[in-house]
Amino acid sequence: MTVEPHPHLPPSLYKYCSQNAARAILGNKTLQFSRPGLFNDGFDLRIELAINIDEKAVVERALDQIYEGAYGPKPFPVGNTLGALLLLMRFFPGKPEPDAFKEAMRPCIEELVANRKTMLRQLCDELATETAKFKVLCLSSSGTIAPMWGNYAENICGAALQFAPREEDSLFLTARPVTYVDHEPVLFDDQGFIDWLSGRRGLDDSDLFSQFLYTKTADWASEREWRIVAGYGWQPQEDREYVEFSARDLEAVVFGFRANAEFREEIATLVTERYPECRLREMRRVAGEMAYEIVDL
Known part of the structure; x- marks a missing residue:
């Protein structure tokens, strides 16, 4: 089934992860969808109107x-x-x-x-009760966000997995952007x-569920988040599920510049064996600037 993507879907979406998370994702070819109760924002899928x-x-x-x-x-x-x-x-x-x-x-x-x-308040509580059961995958439209490398990629020792939808039914085509607000919608x-x-x-x-699913406070705006919402998921009783993605959709593995040689070699072997269209890249500091860039290895 062909999926209609969001009109502003970026060319690539990034999943920042630690070394162990990168090993698990690439080794199992799955991504974790989680309930919002496992997220680090207490207002995720629980906004006030x-x-x-x-x-x-x-x-x-x-x-x-x-x-x-x-x-x-x-x-x-x-x-x-x-x-x-x-x-x-x-x-x-x-x-x-x-x-x-x-x-x-x-x-x-x-x-x-x-x-x-x-x-x-009653309406918000009812909606929050339902959305608390939903499964969500969080991604970013950028691979060079400093706080993301520090908070989610093991202090720049991990990686960012760069995904680009290449299949007609790619799950990444269903991603939608998060809206960041300074006050209650x-x-x-x-x-x-x-x-x-x-x-x-x-x-x-009023599209109340979309407001709940894709709205965060402006404090989180630097994450430039896009998310894929799977409703109650395939196993509604579980807090998290691991969903397979197409190997063709993995465009690149971006190493943090602090990633050690052992991790790089292990990931390079995995990529060679299982992801023939995937490139190896690195996030580096831009010479003479206080900014990051991604370069091919």
């Missing part, structure tokens, strides 16, 4: 839209259960005065608006919340 609104304006405009939905002459999009009920009311005889109708509805709408934070602005209160919009109209 916000509803930023003008309470008074939202209440008044929601009441107007509810009346229009129930008794107005124009069609309106049905987005949730309330919308379906309002549409049904159009078939009943009689039409109350707008002011009387709105005043009757006002306490309910004001209560929903006042309790929005509680509702939102906004679920509803004024009009969005008004549309929800008046039955014209459902929660499904």
